[in-house]
Amino acid sequence: MPHDGHDHDHTEPPSDVALRVKSLESLLIDKGLVDPAAIDALVDRYAHRVGPQNGKKVVARAWTDPEFKQRLLDDAREAVGEFDFKGRPGERLVAVENTPEVHNLVVCTLCSCYPWNVLGLPPVWYKSAPYRARAVSDPRGVLGEFGTELPDEVEVRVWDSTAEMRYLVVPERPTGTEGWSAEQLEKLITRNSMIGVEQAKSPADLEGGA
Amino acid sequence: MDNVHDMGGMQAFGPINPEPETEEPVFHAEWESRVFAMTLLSGFLRQWTNDMARHARESQNPVTYLRNTYYENWLAGLETLWVGSGQVTPEELAKGISSGKSDIQAIDAEKALVSVKGAGGPVDPEAPVNAGLKVGDRVRVKTFHPMGHTRAPRYLRGREGVIDRIHGRHIYPDTHTVENVEDYPLYSVRFEGAELWGPDGNKRSAVYADLWEPYLEQP
Secondary structure (H helix, E strand, O other), X not given: OOOOOOOOOOOOOOHHHHXXXXXXHHHHHHOOOOOHHHHHHXXXXXXXXXXXXXXXXXXXXXXXXXXXXXXXXXXXXXXXXXXXXXXXXXXXXXXXXXXXXXXXXXXXXXXXXXXXXXXXXXXXXXXXXXXXXXHHHOHHHHXXXXXXXOOOOOEEEEEEOOOOEEEEEXXXXXXXXXXXXXXXXXXXXXXXXXXXXXXXXXXXXXXXXX | OOOOOOOOOOOOOOOOOOXXXXXXXXXXXXXXXXXXXXXXXXXXXXXXXXXXXXXXXXXXXXXXXXXXXHHHHHXXXXXXXXXXXXXXXHHHHHHOOOOOOOOOOOOOHHHHXXXXXXXOOOOOOOOOXXXXXXXXXXXXXXXOOOXXXXXXXXXXXXXXXXXXXXXXXXXXXXXXXXXXXXXXXXXXXXXXXXXXXXXXXXXXXXXXXXXXXXXXXXX
């Protein structure tokens, strides 16, 4: 892989890190502390099997089933249990709903807490210093960087995940989707809309290939 | 510990520059995925707690923490934790060569997948909460300066908010070790933007943070 050796590129770390990881991995395997097949199994789960597709199912159902939505807002961990993607031990899920009056945004200023079971592992920007620093002090500025502009009268609520509670944003259902099935609606739901940095897509966005 | 991981309200980090959602891979290099999985599997062995793991990453030199990528910080934390546990010697770590098997049994793939999917609250969810504060109570986050781990961010200390909901009793991170598990009521507290950032702060914004009872006092 070409690398000039000077640019500290976050997507192509210096090979000495990769070597250090290999060294630690072989040490832990030799000591019998880590099973390489278990490493493969966890990587496979989080690279391929768990991701925003789970959260999209939850939100689409909340949009189409008012009773489910109420259960989700009352106790998201119980409600998501209906889908068979349970959380990690200790994690409790809370769903917060966007409305015409309130927009919710999730951050972890201290590290990278994120609802793995419904969204998978967080994107790099969610774990980055600029986002963690400014989501709480300048949420409208942060939203603007994602192209999200809110009317002045909308209240922005920022959820700082400082404990083992995990937050899922239920974006507003876009207009012009009356009568759509849950499967159709899933196409409008993005990972970013469930973190709260964007709105769900509109039907026009889909037609435009956005 | 008051270190640079506690980033809420810091400035000068520049723009976020997110990768487009549809183009971003889960892992940006294979080694990241190995560090991720090794960290989870090591944690399941209960030689340390999740809070001790966070503390290992957070107590690095701040310059190192900021220079590292995310998974480099995980790697540094994992190395520190294994050496700290006494199961790996500094010499073994430096050479990458084992001087003898551990008597700890590694978690196999099947158990690992059960562990990541396991249900269960932080403490017994059926136990009475015995909350000393109620929804609507006005509270202030205590001013303190801990050398150890804490989940009370600096930007909230000394600030006043209102209890929005009670999450039950949760393990208290500040004292959480393998041998010591305390639990306290956990509250979601709402802080108005102007209380945190002054009159120049964002109009009509509020921060909700989850804070344990020992962090809070009556104003």
